[in-house]
Amino acid sequence: MGIPRISRAAQRTALTGLVSLAFATTGLVAAGSAQAQTAGASATPHVKRLCSQPTKHRVMACKALARTDVVQPHALTVNAVSPLAVPSGYGPSDLLSAYNLPANGGAGATIAIVDAQDDPNAESDLAAYRSQYGLPACTTANGCFSKVDQNGGTNYPTADAGWAGEISLDLDMVSAIAPNAHILLVESSTANMSDLGTAVNTAVASGAKYVSNSYGGSEDSSDLTADNQYFKHPGVAITVSAGDSAYGAEYPAASQYVTSVGGTALKKDSSARGWSESVWHTSSTEGTGSGCSAYDPKPSWQTDSGCSKRAISDVSAVADPATGVAVYDSYQATGWNVYGGTSASAPIIAGVYALAGTPGTGDYPSKYPYAHTSALNDVTTGSNGTCSPSYLCTAGPGYDGPTGLGTPNGTTAFATGGSTGGGTGSALTNGAFETGNLSGWTSTGSTAASTDAAHNGSYGALVGSSSPTNTSSIAQTFTAPTGSSKVSFGYDVTCPDTVTYDWATATLKDNTTGTTTTVLPKTCTNGAGWKTASGSLTAGHSYTLTLTSKDDDYAGDETYTYYDDVTVS
Secondary structure: OOOOOOOHHHHHHHHHHHHHHHHHHHOEOOOOOOOOEOOOOOOOOOEEEOOOOOOOOOEOEEOOEEEOOOOOOOOOOOOOOOOOOOOOOEOHHHHHHHOOOOOOOOOOOEEEEEEEOEOOOHHHHHHHHHHHOOOOOOOOOOOOEEEEEOOOOOOOOOEOHHHHHHHHHHHHHHHHHOOOOEEEEEEEOOOEHHHHHHHHHHHHHOOOOEEEEOEEEOOOOOHHHHHHHHHOOOOOEEEEEOOOEOOEOOEOOOOOOOEEEEEEEEEEOOOOOOEEEEEOEEEOOEEOOEEEEEEEEOOOOOOOOOOOEEEEOOEEEEOOHHHOEEEEEOOOOOEEEEEEOHHHHHHHHHHHHHHHOOOOOOOOHHHHHHHOHHHEEOOOOOEOOOOOOHHHOEOOOOOEOOOEOOEEOOOHHHOHHHOOOOOOOOOOOOOOOOOOOOOOOEEEOOEEEEOOOOOOOOOEEEEEOOOOOOOEEEEEEEEOOOOOOEEEEEEEEEOOOOOOOOEEEEEEEEOOOOEEEEEEEEEOOEOOOOEEEEEEOOOOOEEEEEEEEEOOOOOOOOOEEEEEEEEEO
16 A cells, blocks of 8 residues: 655644744744744753763763754655755854854865764765755765775774764864865774874875864873874864863863864844854853863963963854754764754864965964954853863953853954964064074074974074073064054073073063063073963054073083064964
8 A cells, every 4th residue: 555645735734833843842943044043042951972981091082962852843754845844053154144254165275074983974964964055065076075084095984873973063064164165074993092193194194274173082191292293283273172071171172283172152142243152061061171281281372371281272162052053964863963062163163264264384373363362252251160260161351261262253363364473464574483594583692493492383493502602682673563462482491500690581672662671581490391471562563572592601501592482462
């Protein structure tokens, strides 16, 4: 006996009832073109982790959370799906509106997604998402999409439903933000850091300038080795999820070489922006990660005073499942879902970097937002736990741990021109010394660009010598650009004597007013490692920054200083 045909009237009735059920159950509005979510979305949605928490060191878990209380309105067992059956969750137009981003961006860019295990349906699921939202096709056939194993081949790992959902989330988010970018999916054999790190290296070697990593695990003492093996890629924007377990540092978000991405709750409102954000925090074990690394050193451009090492996060984007994003995932899943977690925010930020343009050679793009904090939406409400100092877990004006410097407001904060430490349009010339010389600087005494002096990138400035010398220095005159308020630099002093005879020091002369400020008082330390110093600027004034190393020319206690990452922000 054949299956009876369902009338169009019956289909419409069933669809209307299911849409009403979805609205009543979830608080998510399927509103025609935008899939808008109301401010009344459930504060404590029912969710599940797509990947179980790791039980061993150096094993990573994906950071995707799936809503289990959302009934998608189009899940009808009828012959055809009505175009009225719009997925719940934020879609591309919502995200572009919330973050003031251009439509149809990303042309010429390749964004790599690094995840573990295989998603056999990755390409077909991506096609379903992009078709739903009218985005251009991204397929293997048209050269837009490619999938490789961790070594760049086609020996794909074992399929895994949890990681497949993560992969769908990542692919859909970069598609939403940068629909004209090419996408490279690199699948590692396991969730071990060594395999995932190998996949990161493969992504970079394949030419991707933007690499999204939506996974993390506990920190340990081998992180610095992993930094150098897998994440030290100047000229590449590498984004990493800050974590979904509320306050606490995770790796590789703690790496000094990546952009760590926190999470927010994103809601529509009646403000001029049309949106508002707060820290995503659902419970003591669920919310955006943040914290102070136990191992990774602090990048020179990160100047918060309450964490002597790497602070997490740098920036943020939507991650709260209660205000989650629409994702299509069909591998051992139902198709349309609402997902959250910092697995959503990391690929969103990778997409924004792609919109902003190719990173500067030798730059670590994580420093770009610090040069243009006014080009971000500062998130000032909410917390993800209890900590001291409180800014590492509580939002407030300026930098905080859960949301970093804020969320995108256009692309300015993510562009190489936003960095004033040696990139295009910089106030300072060669502030990162990545030219391999001291071009742009005036030198006295014994000075050189040296690989030994590098804090970040390949080169730093060696001022002084391991042989007896007298006073050596490098100096540069520049004009503080509009919006700037400080100059910062990293330094590492080797001074086996006392400050009576040998020292490092730095001065900042305001040529406009004729006043000179000592931004690094005479310092003589030995083996203390990299530190950061900064001085205040007035936009429009001319300044001369002088970085000095003083040695008394006495054999046996030679003093010299490494300087690197000189930035104006």
